Amino acid sequence: MFKSKELNRIFSVVLQYASLSAFGLFTMFPLLWALSFGLSSDGSYAYLFPDSFLPHVADEAGGYGIGATLVWFERVFVEIPxxxxxxxxxxxxxxxxxxxxxxxxxxxxxxxxxxxxxxxxxxxxxxxxxxxxxxxxxxxxxxxxxxxxxxxxxxxxxxxxxxxxxxxxxxxxxxxxxxxxxxxxxxxxxxxxxxxxxxxxxxxxxxxxxxxxxxxxxxxxxxxxxxxxxxxxxxxxxxxxxxxxxxxxxxxxxxxxxxxxxxxxxxxxxxxxxxxxxxxxxxxxxxxxxxxxxxxxxxxxxxxxxxxxxx
Amino acid sequence: MKNSNFMAYFFLAPALILMGVFVFWPVGFNTYLAFNHYEIAGGAVEWNNFENFKRIWEEDLFHQAVKNSLFFLLVVPAIQLGSLLIAKLVNNKMPGMTFFRAVYYIPVITAISIAGIVWQFVFKYDGMLNSFLTEIVHFLHIYPKEQLVDIDWLGDPDIAMYSIMIFTLWKGLGYYMVLYLAGLQAIPAEVEEAAILDGANAWDRFWKITIPMVKPTILLCTMLSTIGALKVFLEVLVLTDGKAETYTALYYVYDQAFRNYDFGVAAAAGLVVTFFCMILAAIQFRFFGEK
Missing domain, CATH: 1.10.3720.10 (MetI-like)
Structure with a gap:
């Protein structure tokens, strides 16, 4: 059995890391979203929360699965100088x-x-x-x-x-x-x-x-x-x-x-x-x-x- | 120290010439332009009897711009409290703090134009934020399943300024966090340890120890972000481009200068902004000048 003091300490550590991660998500989400968006094969999942934070790639049958493609990153060099x-x-x-x-x-x-x-x-x-x-x-x-x-x-x-x-x-x-x-x-x-x-x-x-x-x-x-x-x-x-x-x-x-x-x-x-x-x-x-x-x-x-x- | 006028000015010359041309001259020239009409084609300058000041005094757009700039000061307490709390969190001696500090600083080192584009997509009518909120209201059963959140974050004049504030908050938290970290690290650990021994809880320690001991940093950061808020303009440029009644004072200056090419009016409005910034900066120097 934990003493209540020990429990309190663990609770406070967990709470601290939870708030740290929440703030981290707030500062990082635009970049993570852009990365996942850019790696997806098209925009079908781009605005669906929370799926939009993982890149989705279309397969031959027309379904979507989690995956990544670099095709848009190559397009960047073609479309803009x-x-x-x-x-x-x-x-x-x-x-x-x-x-x-x-x-x-x-x-x-x-x-x-x-x-x-x-x-x-x-x-x-x-x-x-x-x-x-x-x-x-x-x-x-x-x-x-x-x-x-x-x-x-x-x-x-x-x-x-x-x-x-x-x-x-x-x-x-x-x-x-x-x-x-x-x-x-x-x-x-x-x-x-x-x-x-x-x-x-x-x-x-x-x-x-x-x-x-x-x-x-x-x-x-x-x-x-x-x-x-x-x-x-x-x-x-x-x-x-x-x-x-x-x-x-x-x-x-x-x-x-x-x-x-x-x-x-x-x-x-x-x-x-x-x-x-x-x-x-x-x-x-x-x-x-x-x-x-x-x-x-x-x-x-x-x-x-x-x-x-x-x- | 050696007395040598020639060598000293020889070393100083590049800095003084460049600052003279690009920092000091603009102050004088801007003031001069404010009282004149500037012909963009030939560069002819003509005295126009305070016409520029009369115009901004009477123009609704400028009134709205000034009002928005003052309204934007709302972001100052939010950003200060937020960054002080984060600084407090990452100032613990727990593993991973360097990582979190770096993560919080990333918005500061992202180009504002690039960050602005992503946030345009976040704030869009059918963008990220609305899809996120839709998930939440569906989860809490506030909205029926077929109804979506469709707030026009950047297009609705009642909301657009708040959206720009959220962006400013995102971009600035990390910067002030670093300043507060320096302030927090100057507090001797014994003070806090003594308070813990005396049975003070975290809430009391924050208000009775942390806040009083970082007061100089709070004053400095508040001044910096107040001046920053009054000068807000790039945020407007990259997010709404002045649409949805989001003109701010400096955005008005930019708009008059580089869209209307009315340099005289731009200079007059710029002079008004400079005046207010100088007053604030003078207060700041009174507080911190001796340190």
Whole structure:
């Protein structure tokens, strides 16, 4: 016989796992449903609860059984230019990660380790931008990007005399840089790296100075090696944010062959020409999976690495 | 520290130039646009005597948008209580907690546009949610067998805003859970152990120990999600696209700018939103600025 105390404890553990699983089902069901939908041979069972959470495949006799088919996942690559979107996502995200890390590191070093005119003012100005709703910058930045493109056009015409309009493809509308540039210099990255640099012991820097190292060498040889965890955190956050970014990319990337996954897949799936719902769900799963795999390896940076952000 | 103006500004230059062009300049330019008419074709700008502000002051659509944005604040207490409870649950030292934390965080790292499509199918007239509810009401014998639940979650103006809130809740719980976890882990284990020895039950411990001790985190998260709720707009864009009276303030800004190409009106409405966000952010900085 269990004592009532023991029984109570078991009951509370069971209750806890039950609520944990219930919450888990709430957060996971859209993805699980999409996966099962995409693996089914058609939509017959897709809206029947709870059958819709297991993939159903039609057999020769016309009956349905539980099974899986990859035919819709293959269709994704035929019906929508999935690999083009994927390539664009990779290019845009790489540019954003490299740009954000380089610019944040460069800006954070003097802010944390050098004394110069206007230091506090610049730091406060950078931090104050956190208060601005970035969404209201969409219109001015759109105009800026259009003008940058026109300026590149004019520059090409003046300098080379050619009216091929190839330079504006580098910086104007429908350009990778146009998507990435507005976001790479931000308060979050600079603040994160400043905190990391401030934790480096002064003796280390003094020793390097005595040895005659330049500021660039100190940053590269002394500061960077000891702050790799923070740089990794910044890179990982930037990667996931940029991979998922939708609104600005959808404004800049009007040309279909330049769109990243989050924009291209959304437009194709909600547009008038969207294909079967099975293909749609397969495309959704294919879009989410790269982030999930990445998250599986780096999740500690998201789930425990943000402690510093609160304290 | 070494005194060297040139090197410092050399390092800072890329960040300052980019932020100047894409963060600081938009503030000024947006304010300027709000008082002018912007000719989209040629880029000509013309002073129009507060016409933009008069228009949003009088337009019903903008009133509705502001009302919806304020109404959306309802999601703040729900998301805070929900994420604090989840954080409390996954903060136990039981096997499998890392797994559950990861599962709860997955909506946060899913692209909003992609998640929005799945939820459109969940909320559809003949979608997942209605089929789920039909199962339940049949099981409980509330509805006769042939009657189905047919709520138009995203098409009915009385319900659509609530559906968007459910989506926001789904997407945001994990984010705040992580912030609360950090707060919870700062509570010394002895405090709770002492309370257990004194015979306090779980309910009392939650209200008398957990809540008071994570109060700073609650304040921070409430501020963050209040600002987030006032700025809600992508959720609307991917779920209803403004149909069923779901315009919010920032959705109105986006709609005026990139569908109507009326940059002046968009800038004026954006300025109003900025003003409210700045006030909230200033309060937030007063609370947390010194830390």
């Amino acid at each position: 999935f690999s083009v979107y994927f390539k664009n996502s990779v290019i845009i995200t790489t540019l954003a990660v490299v740009g954000t890390v380089v610019i944040s590191v460069l800006a954070a070093y003097p802010l944390s380790r050098m004394r110069f005119f206007g230091r506090n003012f610049i730091f406060v100005a950078i931090i104050a931008t956190l208060m601005l709703p970035q969404e209201t910058a969409l219109v001015p930045n759109y105009i800026t990007i259009v003008k940058l493109g026109n300026f590149a056009d004019w520059l090409q015409l003046t300098l080379t005399g050619s009216d091929a309009a190839t330079w504006k493809k580098l910086i104007g509308m429908n350009s990778y840089l146009g998507v990435v540039l507005p976001g790479v210099a931000g308060a979050f990255g600079i603040f994160l790296m400043k905190q990391a640099f401030e934790a480096v012991p002064q003796d280390l820097i003094d020793a390097a100075r005595v040895d005659g190292a330049t500021e660039m060498q100190i940053l590269w040889r002394v500061m960077l090696p000891v702050t790799t965890p923070s740089i990794a955190a910044l890179a990982i956050f930037t990667l996931v944010n940029q991979w998922n970014e939708y609104i600005w990319s959808s404004i800049v990337m009007r040309a279909k062959d330049m769109q990243p996954l989050a924009v291209g897949v959304f437009n194709d799936l909600t547009g008038p020409l969207s294909g079967s719902q099975n293909t749609l769900m397969a495309a959704i799963v294919l879009t989410v999976i790269p982030v999930l795999i990445f998250f599986a390896f780096t999740q500690r940076y998201f789930i425990s690495g943000m402690d510093g952000a609160v304290k």
